[in-house]
Amino acid sequence: IFPIRKGIKTHDGGEITPEDVEYSFERVMVQDRDGGPAWMLLDPLLGVETTRDSEGNIVVTAEQIDKAVEVEGDNVVFHLAKPYPLTIFLQILSQTWSSIVDKECAIRHGAWPGTWNNWTKYNNPEVPELQEADCGSGPFMLEKWEHGKEVSLVRFDDYWRGPAKIKRAVIKKVDEWSTRKLMFLKGDADIIYVPTQYAQELEGAPNIRVYKNLPTLAVTALFFTFEIDPESPYIGSGKLDGKGIPPDFFKDINVRKAFAYAFDWDTYIREVWQGEAEHIPGPIPRGLPFFNPDQPKYEFNLTKAEEYFKKAWNGTVWEKGFYLEILYNVGNVQRKTAAEILKENIEKINPKFKIYVRGVEWPTYLRAMVRGQLPCFIVGWLADYPDPHNFVFPFMHSKGTYAAWQHYKNPKVDELIDKGIRTSDPEERKQIYYELQRIYYEDVPSVVLYQPLGRHYERDWIQGWYYNPIYPGIYFYALSKGY
Incomplete structure (x- = not known):
């Protein structure tokens, strides 16, 4: 229960009311854009990570959203769907995705009107209605x-x-x-x-x-797409014929391990980061609880990379070769250089291996990631709140941001992640997150490049x-x- 301060003026000339607060949180859940932050509110309030299934069908009801946040006099009440750590929930409420908007101003600019007869029309918009409208009350x-x-x-x-x-x-x-x-x-x-x-x-x-x-709470990794869009322009012929790769190329763990062993961390961190970055073993950054400093990690080893390439696809990868493209967003030297290091090292293993490094503008890069068109992609995650759940979920849970774009699914991982955020016992949480870091190393859904x-x-x-x-x-x- 949160009492709402009176007298807060908005940029549009109004005052913030409890109804504005209720509307703002419900609108985040109604909107739930691909790759957006709504999952952090949907999880504690509705008990789901997304409002849609893998086919894009709505899987929550208006009643669920409406009852999750309610006004009682001068107070706003949040009804949690299941036990959830209070400190994490408060941290979620303190960040920008929980900003309060002036309801009247938002509706006037075409945002969700706060009614339920056609709320699904406002779900997952290509462009947010308030992208260029100012309906806030900040400084x-x-x-x-x-x-x-x-x-x-x-x-x-x-x-x-x-x-x-x-x-x-x-x-x-x-x-x-x-x-x-x-x-x-x-x-x-x-x-x-x-x-x-x-x-x-x-x-x-x-x-x-x-x-x-x-010190940062940020991790950048190379993510492998398990089910690439067959219409992707970045997989050549779409076949394992030396001129492309099939959409499920990275489903073979041998391919993923070969790519992991082909990255030269020492050179990358020394030359690109001037030593101001660390090669960590998994998605949980150093500085957060339950980071395992003793977890094994992949090291640069072209002999190992060759070994796994020869195993991949029952030897067909080694025999036929492949072609794929690795994209980076223009202006991001760190990602460009990481892609070039992979290209150089992998191509020297076998002359039939071909990688093209392509620079594109960020909107193009983002759209291709969301649509599963990138064979693999390099992207970072900055902590939304200081808890390991905020990293293992997007990196490993089948409904997490990056894992969903990759189409990575491991039921045991999902179960552990769901359990980790529900328990408050520190020792139990430690065991869970240590196990998740072990699975991350074994399964290689992605490989961490650096913590800067x-x-x-x-x-x-x-x-x-x-x-x-x-x-x-x-x-x-x-x-x-x-x-």
């Missing part, structure tokens, strides 16, 4: 959004905690490093992202403040920044500028 309002260029936020003076110290925050997309660097050194940019390979260029620069070796250390660069006139590994991006409300 900054959306001033303008130039797609692919910049987002401009302006201070909301009626914010309930008091106005922010800065009047405006502008987030610019500047892909070209030399341009971004020059803006930073001239003082035209206050905070920038510095790719690791360019970090040396700013060493010793005046009036620059840098925080190094920031972070850096933060800012001009020395910036005041108020602090590091929070669970919060992505910049919290502008805390910042000020003092020259």
Whole structure:
């Protein structure tokens, strides 16, 4: 039961009410976009991970969603479908996917009207209705959004905690490093992202403040798609004839193990990350409870890779060879280099093995991942809340984000993951998550490439920044500028 604060003004001129809170949470569940965060609310509130089955059919009812969140006077009541750790539920409520929107504003912009006669029409939209509408009540309002260029936020003076110290925050997309660097050194940019390979260029620069070796709760892995879309443009002929791969190419565990042994972690972490990353054994990052530091992990070994390639598909892979494409999103040097390392090492094992590394824009990359068109894909996961469930679920559960896109299914894994989030006994949870890490190594649904250390660069006139590994991006409300 949560009492709702009165007098919180919205950017649209209204005030937040308990009905707005109820509507906001129900709308998240109604919408439930592919790859979105709704699963974190659906699990505790409805006892399911998604509103749809594998064919896209709705599997929950309006009544279930309606009764999960209710208004009682000035309070909002959440009805949990089953026992769920309170600390995790509160952590879920504290992040951006639990943001409250002004119901009237949202409906006016075409969002779900809050009624149940046609609610399924608003499920899994291609483009969210509020993507460019500002119906919030936070410290900054959306001033303008130039797609692919910049987002401009302006201070909301009626914010309930008091106005922010800065009047405006502008987030610019500047892909070209030399341009971004020059803006930073001239003082035209206050905070920038510095790719690791360019970090040396700013060493010793005046009036620059840098925080190094920031621990992260983030993991990037190479995921194998078990059932690739047969219409995928990235699998060549679609057959194991030396000119492509069949859609179920990675269902053979020997193929997955061969790819795992073909990755050179030492070279990658040294040259791409300048040593500021770690090769960890599984999806649970170091720093979270129940991380197993003694869990075996794959190491670079081309002899082993060759051994498993020769076993794959009863020898046909070795005899015929294969062709596939590995994509990366343009501008992501880390993913591009990881793909190139795999290509180089695998192609030197057998001249019949061919991999093409293709760069595409992020929207294209994301669509292809969601649709199961990528033979394998490199992507990271940043913690939504600091618990191992938040990593094993998307990485390993058949209904988890990445595992679902891969079509990876292991009933024992699903059972263990469901049990792990239900029990509160630390020793029992440890046994469960240690077992999941062991299965991850044995089954190789994906292979972790790295857990990075972070850096933060800012001009020395910036005041108020602090590091929070669970919060992505910049919290502008805390910042000020003092020259």
